[in-house]
Amino acid sequence: MDLFEAVGNTPLLSLSQLTAKTPGINVLAKAEFLNPGGSVKDRAAKSMLLDGLAKGRLKPGQTIIDATSGNTGISLAMMGAFLGCPVVLYLPANASRERKSLIKIHGAEIIETDPLESSDGAYLAVLKEVERNPDQYFFPDQYNNPANALAHYNTTALEIWEQTGGRITHFISAMGTSGTFMGTIRRLKELSPAIKGVAVEPSSPLHGIEGTKHMDSTIKPGLYDAALIDELVRISTAEAYSMAKRLARECGLLTGISSGANVAAALNYSAGLPQGSTAVTILADTGTRYLSESFWGV
Template identity: 40%
Template sequence: MAGIAPDFWGAVGNTPLIRLRRASEETGCEILGKAEFMNPGGSVKDRAALGILSEAVSHGLLTPFRPGTIVEGTAGNTGIGVALAANARGWKSVIVVPETQSREKIDFLRMIGADVRLVPPKPLSDPGHYVNTSRRIAEEMGAVWANQFDNHANAAAHEATTGPEIWEQTGGRVDAFTCACGTGGTLAGTGRALKARKPGVRIVLADPHGSGLFSWVKTGTVSAEGNSVTEGIGQGSKVPGNLTGAPIDDAIRISDPEALEQCFSLLSEEGLSVGGSAGLNVAAAIALARQMGPGHTIVTILCDSGARYQSKLFNPEFLRERGLPVPPWLA
């Protein structure tokens, strides 16, 4: 029957674009947010999870409703998407997460049945880094390693779905797309899809302090400075494989106060509860709109819900300890 998704897998994607009133009015542009928090797993990472698992099935590494295990290293949201998609096909999931990630995401992973392995934060060069740990566990178990950072099925999922959806929803009237990168899959895949349809569309990477991707786009060298409270975005030392050949035109760096201002105003003025990466994306879209001038249509990603960061971004003590702004209703 039309309009009925068969299961989790069929419910991912086709999220609406929401006009962001304040950002649009301030810039004279149409700034639109793709409401990825409306995916069944609650984030944009459902798309990557589905793409990666679909490819594993096509290669015979997993068979629906037969025993199988997927291992992934994640800041949380990809792990949630992987675990839920695995549940829907009768597979088990082992999710390796840095212990510094929000308590809400870790608790949710456990609630949905994932085998959660917490590890201390380590640099990527360290064998104990969560990505390296997940690869080692997958090898030891003989399980499928999702490998979201370098698995090109991640970007391919966005090229096949996110980009075409944005094109259709805007009627082709999209002048720029911007979003932050963790794995790079969203920016790379969406960028390729939009460039294929309109070569002049601008694809701009948004980056927090503490990440070296801004420097990589600007200078060709990965160089990080500062730090950020945002989770799941930015890379300090390595460019993810999904960004190889990505059609990136420019990069914008956004501070934590700028990102939080958008998180808080979207919630209090527009009824949209989003996390830090979405706040950063909206701040980048505003900065890009001011560069381009009035009359343009700019699309960005509302990655996930603010409910996953209650203990951090919406915790007055956490914010005050770091000298960050506290929203009036929590002060």
């Protein structure tokens, strides 16, 4: 097995410790933090790189460049090291020290962009650089590359379908590039049109839920398809922090802030569902890359 083959096929965990108030309703979480790069973004990075290689757009030794708020950058840095390709990543300057360190440890270069402009600023900056030197780079363009969502269409959705024995009734997930949500729910709805897609987004345009977008105040990704969203749940940063702590202390799961948002949304939403419902959400990344955050209270 090589690094690429180690991506995916993650466990689907029961969150029974948190569901005492919703008896008869299954709330399950896909443990994406167990991917080799520590996040769900390994799936998208692998898919976009293999797609680039297959189409001849990524040539051996060519520099990979993209904008990221962190996790995709870590995945691209890790896989670029594996492939022998240099990696250049544009990150908002307020990315955590842990994320920057992980990227640099894999040998990638970081270009920091204006933190006031957040991930949109990083994206616009990388677009300018690619326009200046179009032949120099392979630009996966994670916000608009169909191979991102296809990773979830072809793997995440099928794994969830098999792991629940086809019993999933609701897929609940936050959106950044929206690749995880769109790819997964598109396939699940093909398998069973009754499955509902519940999107999660920060309750404020100013938030601390890393890797997620408040769609109305940011550049909408090309992958975003509002028609696949049946319902929208908004979660505050405080709720996400609180649930990340509960996951660590009550379930033994050290995951990141967006995982906290996803589980908080899944629990809130599933409280109103009929008995026998099965809601599945995503534990998007490991909490070890947020150790410098004060909300843990340690």
